[in-house]
Every structure is written in C-alpha cells, then in structure tokens.
Amino acid sequence: MSGVGKDAGSDSGTMMTKTVKLAWGSVAVGLIVLAIKTLAWSMTGSVALLSDALESIVNVATAVAALLAVRWAARPADDDHPFGHHKAEYFSAVLEGVLIVIAAILILREAYAGFLDPQPLGQVWSGLGVNLSASVLNGVWCWVLLRQGRALRSPALVADGHHLLSDVISSVGVTLGVVAAILTGWFWLDPALAAIVAVNILWSGWKVIRSSVGGLMDESVPESDLAVMRELISANADGAVEAHDLRARHAGSATFVEFHLVVPGEMTVDEAHGICDRLELALQEEIHGATVTIHVEPDHKAKHTGIVVL
Template identity: 30%
Template sequence: MNKQNQNTKNNFSFQRNVAIIGVLLFVGKLVAWRLTNSDAIFSDAMESIVNIIAAFLGLYSLYLASKPRDEDHPYGHGKVEFITSGIEGALVIFAGIIIIGQAIVSLLNKNILDRIDYGIFIVAITAVVNYVLGYLSFKKGKTENSLVLKSSGKHLMADTVTTLGVVASLLVVYFTKIYWIDSLVAILFGLYIIFVGYKIVRKSLSGIMDEANPDMLRKLSSFLNEHRKPTWIDLHNTKIQQHGSHLHLDAHLTLPWYFELREAHKEMEELVKLIAKNSDRNIEFNFHMDDCKSFSCEICQVENCSARQHQFIKKITWDEKNISQVQKHSLKN
C-alpha cells in the first residue's frame, strides 16, 4: 500500500470515529435536556444532529475521494470534498437558525429550568470531548490536506463554543434564577454558528469554482525565484486546481527558441521535478513549452546568446500576479 492510500485509509478511520462519538455526544445532550427542560440544551442537541450528518457525509466523501480516476472522472473524485464541505456549512447555518428560533420560543414561553446542576455537568463533558475531537480533526486535516477533516474540525470546535455558551448560561441561571439569560446567550452563539457556517460554505464554493489561490501562487513563485535558471525566461498562465488532497498545476514555460525538443523537454522536467520534490502534496503537472520572442531578450538572463536581438535590461522577479498572467513576460506588462 502506497503512502497516499495509507493516508486515505487513516483519514477514513478517523472520520468514522468522529461519527460514532458524535452519536454518543448527541445522546448525552438529549439526556441533559430531559433532565433540565432547558431549551438551550435542546438547541445544542439539535446542533449535534448536524455534527452526525456532517460526519457521515465526510465518510462518504472520503470514500469517493479515495477512488482512482477513471474515464468519467479524469481528474479523480477529490472535488466531492468541496461538495460535502459545502453541505456541512449549510447545515451549520441551519443549526444556528434553529438555535436562535428555539431561544426565542424559550423567551416567549418563560420556561422554568430544573436540575440545572446535572445539565451543567453533562453538557460540560460533551464540550470538552467535542473540542478535543475537533482540534485533532482540524490538525489531521491540515497535515493530510483534507478539506473534509478541516471543515469537520472547525465545525466541532464551533460547536464547543456554543456548548460552552450553554454551560455559562446555565451557571448564571443556576445562581441567579434569571431564566431568560439562558435564551439570550443561545441567540448570541446561534449568530456565531451561522458565521462559521458561512465561512465553510465560502471555502467550499471557492474550491468548486476553481477560484485562484493567491497564497499557493505566492509560495510557488517565491520558491521558484530561489531556484530559477537563466534559461527559464518566464513562467506564465499558471493555474492551480485542488482535487481533494491532490493538486493539478498548469503552466507555460518560456525557453530559448533554438532549444531542440529533447533539450527543451529536459528543462521542463527539471522544473517539474523541482516543484514535486519540494511539495508535501501529490501534484499532477501539465506544462506547455513556449519559445521566446524578440521582446524576451530584454528580460532574458542567458549569457552569450548568439540569437540575442536586444540588450538585457531588467530581470523580472516572479510573483503570484505575473506567473498567472496569460501573456509572456515583457517590460511592457
């Protein structure tokens, strides 16, 4: 089993454990709700249902993402992570709306809470477990470059904030007997949950739409500037797509026009291997070789070039903007 398959298997096992623990935490919150009659705890329990659904969606997406590419999916199945992440974000927003709605109902009905101490103890335990699980999920997601694990981790940690808000409101109610405080805190954290859900949805949409990632392009251009060869006259029309934990890199490399095909291909392979060797992710490359033009002489650093038509004037430092521009580099653009 290769490293990529092993990582996928580990991610799947981890997400399965998240789903199982999510079910147990949901049951614990339901018990706390039945004991206390707290609408805030009930809202938190309903938010846990979203955790469970999201966890199983994550399992399914990790299963699909692990499948090799085929005739119908030449780039693989990795983009399913963006779809399930978007669904999870939408569910988070929906949970926030439920929390706010239930809190308003609680305010209107003036509910009286019972056995608050038991509720505080049970809900506090679920908060600790949720946070630890969320932190581990987010950390593993960053290590494995898994959007599913990262969004799941953010969701669980956001749920922890909500649960702590419930605990705080229960503590205040326990000592003051001012029951509407419980509902007010629930409304505030419901708004926070909606904001977190929006960010998850926004991130998933950017992946589905292949939105440009300036940070990736910035890191790539900075790295290549340090290892750039004079014969690599310019790098343009660079695009990076994310497919699950994989990346797809398109770019045009401008080389001296008089290079033979074998020599030009060797230069391109050298650049590809340089990027692949220094990346922590699997990358599929699609490089196109362009020949230099007369205006390229002004930025070309090849010394003693017998085909030079203009004097060298200035070196163009690669950055996230010029390596992504469509045209070859020149002093005019």
C-alpha cells in the same frame, strides 16, 4: 509535458487513507456526543441544552456527509473523471455549511419558545457536568480535525472541524447561560444565551459555505502559495529562459499547477523534457498532491514579464 511522480502518488494515497479514517472517527465521536448531550438535556429540561443537543444531530449528519465525500474523493481518476474525484469534498463542505445554518434556525426556534414560557430547571449541576464532558470530547476532536485536515488538505475535514468548533463555543455559551439563570433566578437567560449562540453558528456556517464555493469555482491558490511556486520554478529551471502564465488551483487534497516554460530554440526535446522533469519533482516535493502541467515554448515566445530563471 506533465506528470505525477510515483512517490507523490503513494503519498496522496496514504493521505487519503488517513482522511477516511478521520472521517469515520468523526461519525463515532458525533454519536457519542449526541448521546451525552441528550442525557444532559433530559436531566435539566434546559432549552439551551436542548439546542446544544439539536446541533449535535447536525454534527452526526455532517460527519456522515464528510465520510461519504472523502471516500468518493479517494477514488482514482477514470475515463469520465480524468482529473480525479477530489472536488467531492467541496460538496460535502457546502452541505455542512447549510446544515449548520439549519441547526442555528432550530436553536432560534427553541429559544423563542423559551422566551414565551420560561421554565425552572431541574438537575442543573449534574446536567452541566454531563454536558461538559461532551464539550471536552468535542474540543479535543475539533483540534484533531483542524490540524490533520489542513495537513491532509481535506476541505471536508476542515469544514467538519470548524463545525465542531462552533459547537464547542456554543456549549460554553450554553453553560454560562444556564449557570447565570440558576444564580440569578432569571430563567429567561437560558433561551437568551441559546439565541446568541445561534447567531454565532450562523456566521460559522456562512464561512464554511463561502470557502467551499471558492473551491468549486476553481478559485486561485493564495498569493503566498504562488510565491513559493515561483521561487521553486526559478531555482530549478536551469537551462530555460523564463516561465510565465503560472496558474494554480486546489481541488480537495490535490493541487493543479500549470505554466509555460520558454527554452532556447535550439534546445532538443530530450533536454527540455529533462528540465520539466526536474521542475515537476521540485514542485511535488514541496506541494503534496501536486499535478504539474508544463507547456514548452521556444525563446521567441518569451514575454519578459514572467519568472526569471536563476
């Protein structure tokens, strides 16, 4: 017995609409930041600021990838994809992780060239001021993406937020490197800080890829989430004997929950169905986007090791 309530479906559609709007916002912010950082680099000639601009190109590419993914994930289930298209977001997140790694490699290449031939910098303070405005914009949008992405259960938006966070961190490092190079006259500090930032970006890319692959491999939800589900089932299964074999996984903004419900052998189908409806409603109210599948069994199938009904 399974189902998704009408209210849950409506909430899911609203969440997906917000996700698409945020993805469009990421593309717009990415283009603005790229233009600002390119201007800052042209003003100073700094290798570190060039690396910052290179990363922004990847930001735009990943924002576009996230937009395409969330739009695809928003499509309803069909005959070929009866469980929906939610996992499309994980592909985007993996791509973002790969692009983050590529950005780091490009930055290391520019840093190496800077080490070989350090150059004095141009309009440093003006350029840093311009670059700082881009960092502030990125920081604000990063906070929006991480907060809303987690609330909307969107792996693509969360990955994009982490990517922007790495960009903000790298921008801070770049700024410190450029300032130190000017104050000390050690212009090799410019590419040195760019190289350190690149290593940090590599680590960020690996974390994004790791979390996304877990979703593609149907990794179980965290134990804390399973504990909440057990409590809900125990408190709302009055009339049943026990529940066991609880399994749950995330697929983008959706959560699939499955378990076996043991009921007295003499209970009618209508009574068992009523318990299932009550359980589905309780789980869907607590877990947005939940799709619940319940396998009803007679009492001689009890394992006495599952969820005890309160």
